[in-house]
Amino acid sequence: xxLEEAKQLxxxxxxxxxxxxxxxxxxxxxxxxxxxKLAHGKRMLLIKGDGxxxxxxxxxxxxxxxxxxxxxxxxxxxxxxxxxxxxKPKESMKVFFDSVEFLQSFPMEEKEDxxxxxxxxxxxxxxxNDLSFIEEGLVPMNREEWMRRGxxxxxxxxxxxxxVVVEVKRRQADYHAVQQLERYMRQIENRKGAKARGILLAxxxxxxxxxxxxxxxxxxxxxxxxxxxxxxxxxxxxxxxxTLFG
Amino acid sequence: xxLEEAKQLxxxxxxxxxxxxxxxxxxxxxxxxxxxKLAHGKRMLLIKGDGxxxxxxxxxxxxxxxxxxxxxxxxxxxxxxxxxxxxKPKESMKVFFDSVEFLQSFPMEEKEDxxxxxxxxxxxxxxxNDLSFIEEGLVPMNREEWMRRGxxxxxxxxxxxxxVVVEVKRRQADYHAVQQLERYMRQIENRKGAKARGILLAxxxxxxxxxxxxxxxxxxxxxxxxxxxxxxxxxxxxxxxxTLFG
DNA sequence: GCTGGGAGAGGCTTA
DNA sequence: TAAGCCTTTCCCAGC
Numbered sequence: 001x002x003l004e005e006a007k008q009l010x011x012x013x014x015x016x017x018x019x020x021x022x023x024x025x026x027x028x029x030x031x032x033x034x035x036x037k038l039a040h041g042k043r044m045l046l047i048k049g050d051g052x053x054x055x056x057x058x059x060x061x062x063x064x065x066x067x068x069x070x071x072x073x074x075x076x077x078x079x080x081x082x083x084x085x086x087x088k089p090k091e092s093m094k095v096f097f098d099s100v101e102f103l104q105s106f107p108m109e110e111k112e113d114x115x116x117x118x119x120x121x122x123x124x125x126x127x128x129n130d131l132s133f134i135e136e137g138l139v140p141m142n143r144e145e146w147m148r149r150g151x152x153x154x155x156x157x158x159x160x161x162x163x164v165v166v167e168v169k170r171r172q173a174d175y176h177a178v179q180q181l182e183r184y185m186r187q188i189e190n191r192k193g194a195k196a197r198g199i200l201l202a203x204x205x206x207x208x209x210x211x212x213x214x215x216x217x218x219x220x221x222x223x224x225x226x227x228x229x230x231x232x233x234x235x236x237x238x239x240x241x242x243t244l245f246g
Numbered sequence: 247x248x249l250e251e252a253k254q255l256x257x258x259x260x261x262x263x264x265x266x267x268x269x270x271x272x273x274x275x276x277x278x279x280x281x282x283k284l285a286h287g288k289r290m291l292l293i294k295g296d297g298x299x300x301x302x303x304x305x306x307x308x309x310x311x312x313x314x315x316x317x318x319x320x321x322x323x324x325x326x327x328x329x330x331x332x333x334k335p336k337e338s339m340k341v342f343f344d345s346v347e348f349l350q351s352f353p354m355e356e357k358e359d360x361x362x363x364x365x366x367x368x369x370x371x372x373x374x375n376d377l378s379f380i381e382e383g384l385v386p387m388n389r390e391e392w393m394r395r396g397x398x399x400x401x402x403x404x405x406x407x408x409x410v411v412v413e414v415k416r417r418q419a420d421y422h423a424v425q426q427l428e429r430y431m432r433q434i435e436n437r438k439g440a441k442a443r444g445i446l447l448a449x450x451x452x453x454x455x456x457x458x459x460x461x462x463x464x465x466x467x468x469x470x471x472x473x474x475x476x477x478x479x480x481x482x483x484x485x486x487x488x489t490l491f492g
Numbered sequence: 493g494c495t496g497g498g499a500g501a502g503g504c505t506t507a
Numbered sequence: 508t509a510a511g512c513c514t515t516t517c518c519c520a521g522c
Contacts, residue, residue: 019269019290019302019304021267030500033450033499033500034499041355042354042355044352048303048307049304050306052306056265057294057354058264058294058295058296058354059294060298061294061298061308061309061518062307062501062517063307066307066500067500068307068502089500101352102350102352106347108288108289111287172513172515174512174513175513203281204515208513209513278515280515281515307502307503308502308503308516308517313515314515418499418500421497421498449500452499454497494521494522495521496519496520496522497519498519498520499516499517499519501514501516501518502517503514504512504513505511505512506509506510506511507508507510507511
């Protein structure tokens with residue numbers, strides 16, 4: 001492909017914020033937080049609508065050289081120079097193409113992709129219908145209480161009549177989720193005047209969050225989506241950790 | 247494109263370890279260290295020769311869903327399912343294409359890309375020739391001394407006659423580089439029987455390394471490649487920090 | 493193969 | 508916007 005044609009296609013793609021893929025022989029230079037040069041080789045340049053700009057090789061998940069939220073421009077001299085510039089911090093990345101084997105851009109959907117960890121309604125219904133998959137004898141409070149608390153926080157009662165707070169996260173539980181549960185538990189205990197149990201229900205939990213959870217004597221239950229099934233039914237949970245409340 | 251054709255092209259690309267790009271309407275499911283689902287949308291699947299497997303959207307630098315070093319397989323039912331599986335930890339990622347707008351694979355060079363931070367010889371020559379870009383009056387010892395020390399370590403003398411150890415790193419200086427310089431300085435001070443200065447010369451320095459450097463009372467000088475010039479000549483350095491030896 | 497630490501970390505949330 | 512924090516961190520170097 002002629003470099004002049006490539007230049008125009010890239011400029012057009014960038015201005016329309018399309019996903020742009022260019023493959024060809026190039027060398028790369030980066031200067032900013034560090035400095036680097038890639039010797040000439042065949043690589044893929046991937047430009048996205050938000051200005052993400054990355055040089056990919058045929059190995060490694062991520063780009064070997066990249067720039068985020070950069071101003072992108074092209075110029076044609078001996079090579080086709082595709083340049084990404086940024087200020088604060090001042091960074092520059094230059095891709096010198098001497099040949100372009102492939103170049104195409106694709107209009108993509110504007111909307112942000114929704115990342116679902118099970119359908120919220122399904123999860124809500126399932127939880128309201130049955131908490132026994134967390135443990136035998138665990139029953140949610142009445143719908144009234146449920147609705148007031150909103151989606152994520154459930155107040156339930158276990159087989160021994162102990163109040164149980166269940167914090168639900170559709171994403172991996174983080175540090176903050178644990179603190180949130182802990183705060184809510186103190187409120188519950190004050191209001192009810194009795195010790196309560198706290199269960200964090202999430203697909204997984206980070207290491208730090210797990211440690212904090214253990215410090216607080218709270219429990220974790222795994223929300224196990226049956227993701228191969230589009231209906232995303234809840235399948236089960238992992239064995240819970242030992243807690244203060246046995 | 248027919249899904250059957252797409253299936254064969256992907257399988258072929260994977261078996262030949264080519265860079266494979268597929269763009270089309272799909273939904274995505276991941277389960278492993280976390281769990282997630284992407285609702286149907288137009289996305290790009292990028293498969294690399296090392297088994298890197300990533301779903302890209304038109305925003306963000308990195309893949310929204312990914313898998314590294316996975317076993318990749320295709321199957322065709324109602325959708326074209328491209329699946330990546332991994333054990334240890336057990337992870338699975340499924341991409342369900344209902345349409346493939348674009349699909350192509352590219353043979354890439356086998357060789358690992360060399361990432362150069364300036365030519366070593368040029369850098370060596372430049373430093374031997376002139377250290378004044380670090381500071382006025384800094385002169386390297388004779389070539390003999392230089393050669394014995396090898397490329398990275400320079401012993402020089404400043405305008406006040408103080409011994410100066412210069413540790414050169416072509417990449418960002420890390421914690422280890424600081425320790426290396428510190429060790430070498432103690433050796434020099436023992437041998438010469440006098441206080442010496444230590445300068446770490448690198449394109450940049452990490453935060454942790456910077457802190458350690460300050461604790462040791464060492465100095466940092468920025469190696470500023472003029473990367474827009476293929477000759478990668480050293481251009482200058484940033485202002486150094488204040489040190490014990492001012 | 494496992495593990496610990498750094499990164500041009502990236503990316504998100506909150507102040 | 509800046510700062511802090513978590514991450515399916517990724518990735519490399521050491522053991």
